[in-house]
Amino acid sequence: MKFQAPKGVSEYVPPRSRAFEWTRDTLVSAIKHSGYQLVELPIFEDTELFTRGVGASTDVVSKEMYTFEDRGGRSITLRPEGTVGALRAVIEHGLDRGVLPAKVFYVGQFFRAERPQAGRYRQFYSVGIEAVGIDDPALDAEVIAIAYAGFRALGLTKFHLDITSLGDASSRAAHRVDLMKYIGTLDLDEATLARAQLNPLRLFDDKREEVRSLMAGAPILMDYLSEYSRDHFAAVRSHLDDLNIPYVINPRMVRGLDYYTGTTFEFVHDLLGAQSGIGGGGSYSGLMEEIGGQSLPGIGFGLGIDRALLAAEAENVVPVDEFASDLYLIPLGVAAKSVALGISESLRGSEVTCEIAFGDRSLKGAMKGADKSRARFVIVLGDSELESGTFELKHMASGATSSVTLTTLVQTLQQALSVK
RNA sequence: GUGGACGUAGCUCAGCUGGUAGAGCACCCGGUUGUGGUCCGGGAUGUCGCGGGUUCGAGCCCCGUCGUUCACCCCA
Numbered sequence: 001m002k003f004q005a006p007k008g009v010s011e012y013v014p015p016r017s018r019a020f021e022w023t024r025d026t027l028v029s030a031i032k033h034s035g036y037q038l039v040e041l042p043i044f045e046d047t048e049l050f051t052r053g054v055g056a057s058t059d060v061v062s063k064e065m066y067t068f069e070d071r072g073g074r075s076i077t078l079r080p081e082g083t084v085g086a087l088r089a090v091i092e093h094g095l096d097r098g099v100l101p102a103k104v105f106y107v108g109q110f111f112r113a114e115r116p117q118a119g120r121y122r123q124f125y126s127v128g129i130e131a132v133g134i135d136d137p138a139l140d141a142e143v144i145a146i147a148y149a150g151f152r153a154l155g156l157t158k159f160h161l162d163i164t165s166l167g168d169a170s171s172r173a174a175h176r177v178d179l180m181k182y183i184g185t186l187d188l189d190e191a192t193l194a195r196a197q198l199n200p201l202r203l204f205d206d207k208r209e210e211v212r213s214l215m216a217g218a219p220i221l222m223d224y225l226s227e228y229s230r231d232h233f234a235a236v237r238s239h240l241d242d243l244n245i246p247y248v249i250n251p252r253m254v255r256g257l258d259y260y261t262g263t264t265f266e267f268v269h270d271l272l273g274a275q276s277g278i279g280g281g282g283s284y285s286g287l288m289e290e291i292g293g294q295s296l297p298g299i300g301f302g303l304g305i306d307r308a309l310l311a312a313e314a315e316n317v318v319p320v321d322e323f324a325s326d327l328y329l330i331p332l333g334v335a336a337k338s339v340a341l342g343i344s345e346s347l348r349g350s351e352v353t354c355e356i357a358f359g360d361r362s363l364k365g366a367m368k369g370a371d372k373s374r375a376r377f378v379i380v381l382g383d384s385e386l387e388s389g390t391f392e393l394k395h396m397a398s399g400a401t402s403s404v405t406l407t408t409l410v411q412t413l414q415q416a417l418s419v420k
Numbered sequence: 421g422u423g424g425a426c427g428u429a430g431c432u433c434a435g436c437u438g439g440u441a442g443a444g445c446a447c448c449c450g451g452u453u454g455u456g457g458u459c460c461g462g463g464a465u466g467u468c469g470c471g472g473g474u475u476c477g478a479g480c481c482c483c484g485u486c487g488u489u490c491a492c493c494c495c496a
Contacts, residue, residue, distance in 0.1 A: 004469095004487070059494050063421075081496085114494070115421070126496055195493090207492075256495055277495060304496030332454070365448080367456040375456095382454060396456070 008116030009123040010306050019318045020125075023154060023309040027127050028107060030150035034142065036105040036129045041085050043109065047075040053084030053291045055258025057198050064112040078111035081257065082128040082302055083284070084291060090132055091293035100133030100296075107305075119275030119307050128281070130300035132288065137232050140263045140283060140299055141239030147267060147279050147301050148245050154308060155317030156269070159278060162250040163240075163265040165233035167225040168285065172261075175224040176200060182218050204252035215252075222251040229262060236263050259284040263299065269307070271314035278311055279303035325355040326417055328375035330366040336381040343379075343409065352413050370396065377413065 005011055012020040047067050054061050066078040079085050086106055089095075095102040107127040114120060129146065131139055144161070151159060166172060179200045188196070192211065195202050203215055225233070240247055247265075255264050264282030272278070281301025289295040312318050327347070331340040337356075344354045355373060357366040363380065370378045378394045385391050392401045393412065404412050 007487070064494080110496075112495080115492095116488085117492095118490070120495070124496060128496090191493090202494090205494090274491065275495070279496070302496060307496060330455080362449080363454050364450090364456075369456090371456040378455075380455060384454090392455090394455075399456090401455095 006122070008114075008121050010121040010125065019313070020305070020309055022319065023312060024107060024125065024127065024305050026153050027150040027303055027305065027308065028105070030146055030153055031105045031127065031129055033149075034103075034146050036103045036131075036146075039086055039089050039104040039106050041082075041089055041106055041108075042079075043111075044076045044078050045085050045088065047077040049084055049088055049291060050077055050080060053087070053259060053287060054081060058256055058258055060112065060256060064114055066111045066113055080110055080112050082106050082108075082110065082126055083130060083257075083259070083300055084287070086128070086130045086300075087132065087288060087293065087298065088291060090130070091288070091291070096132055096288070096294060096296055101131040101139060101298075102133055103129065103131050105129040117275060118273045119304075119310055121306060125305035126302045127305060128300055128302035130298055132298040133296045135232075135283075135285075135297040137235035137263075138239055140232075140236045141243065143281065143299050143301060144236075144240065144247075144265055145243055145245060147281070147303055150303060151267060151278065151308065151311075154312050156278075156308070156311055156315055158271055158315055159267055159269040159311065161245065161247040161265060161267055162253050163237075163247045163263065164222065164249060164251050164253045165225060165229055165236075166221060166255075166261050166264055166282070167229040168261060171224045171226050171229060172221065175219060175221045178219045178224075179221075186214050188214075199254075201254045205254040220251045222249075233263060255280065255282065259287040259290070261285045265301075267303075269311040269314070272307065272311060275307065277304070278307045324374035324376060326352045326376050327354040327413060328357065328370040328373065328378045329354065330357045330363065330370065330378060330380045332363065332380065332382040335386060336383075339386060340381055343406070346406075347410065350410055350414065352410065352417065376417070 047065070050065065051061050056062065060080050065080055068076055070076050086104055090102055090104060095104065105128065107125070109123050109125050111123050113122060116122060129143065131143060144163070148161065167175075180196070183193075183196050183200055183203065188211070192203065192206070201221070203211060204218070206212060206215070237247075237249075250266075253264065253266060255266070260282040262283040262285065264280075266280035267278050268276050269278045270276070279301055281299070283297060283299035285297045286295075288298060309318075329340040329343060331337040340356045344356055347354045355375065357369055361369065367378070376396060378396060379385075379391045380394075381391070390403050390405050391409070393404045393409070394401045395416070402412070
């Protein structure tokens with residue numbers, strides 16, 4: 001019996017795990033830079049939180065959730081997205097009673113029982129933010145700017161930003177009536193009509209050319225926006241213009257979660273396959289109340305870490321292996337190993353990373369190991385060194401050596417490493 | 421959930437019209453006793469995804485199954 005990882009999960013092992021860390025940490029630091037604070041949340045929640053928050057008619061809830069019953073008979077679901085869980089925590093801990101907007105971020109894995117595909121996994125990683133309690137176009141713009149900055153910090157350039165406004169509930173309802181009327185006049189197959197019943201906006205997103213051309217004359221939600229929504233959206237755009245963040249207004253953009261209202265956006269990468277959305281988000285005016293909180297507006301986004309990494313690889317911008325130990329110790333014999341362990345221990349508090357050649361490989365083999373691990377410096381610990389107390393510190397790149405003692409080692413290393 | 425392609429050493433792959441497996445890289449040892457990256461010599465490595473069938477005989481054919489992958493659907 002050979003065990004394999006469960007179907008469709010994304011997992012990262014060396015050497016690619018370092019690229020994953022880099023992707024995640026780069027996106028997170030863009031977020032922290034704007035003062036968002038971490039909420040470390042459970043990976044499972046009460047099922048009803050998602051059915052109410054995300055919307056029972058969405059694909060995510062209706063057919064993609066990992067739901068099970070726990071021993072107490074409670075219905076539990078592995079989180080398929082981050083927003084509603086984050087808001088539940090905001091409400092539960094009263095973060096929305098303090099300074100507004102309450103600004104939180106989360107990172108971690110999410111679960112959706114879909115058919116796996118390039119860039120689509122059953123367990124995937126996202127990082128997201130939520131800003132709750134203030135309705136301000138400048139906040140919308142900043143949220144978008146943070147995601148944009150994160151992607152740029154990764155070095156991505158071949159992506160674009162789609163934005164639109166979904167307006168408020170009444171304008172959407174009015175549009176929906178007209179849209180359904182229009183769709184009713186079209187000659188569509190049963191499956192497509194069923195999708196239209198669930199969410200007519202979906203048809204704007206259909207990949208088939210014939211459907212696209214049929215939908216070309218359909219009424220556009222943008223034309224139904226209230227004056228308030230229109231002005232709000234104009235203000236968001238003007239902030240983005242001031243920030244020199246390029247975007248395209250895409251009135252046909254569709255989001256799969258029911259809670260979005262007003263400003264919504266999506267980052268799409270140009271070099272990825274069918275799963276090209278690397279991040280998306282928007283504002284949600286009714287969601288807080290829907291899940292039992294105060295009636296407060298909010299806005300946020302989720303960025304796909306797996307997909308951002310795929311994008312960075314496609315653009316060839318992942319930094320080449322910056323990870324390397326500073327010092328590689330090669331002890332010859334038992335006494336030398338003890339000394340090596342001591343040196344490693346004494347370095348633990350410093351910034352110097354240190355590895356030891358374990359086992360009883362030949363010196364040549366150990367040197368090869370040092371080379372493979374791209375160690376910057378090597379010290380061979382043999383009988384003569386132990387006796388004299390002085391060691392040859394070898395700089396691998398140049399081959400140059402200098403002699404150090406136990407007491408001067410740390411200082412010498414730090415000096416050498418600071419100039420590199 | 422639907423459809424197509426694929427599944428051979430750690431990795432990338434070869435294997436002719438069926439005759440019980442190979443290359444490159446990586447790995448280990450050695451090329452004078454204690455110093456790497458190149459070069460040379462040597463070495464280990466596979467229930468050919470799994471189960472069944474056809475056949476004297478299957479990695480190559482058939483069925484099933486699991487997984488991967490691409491697309492639809494949907495989305496991060």
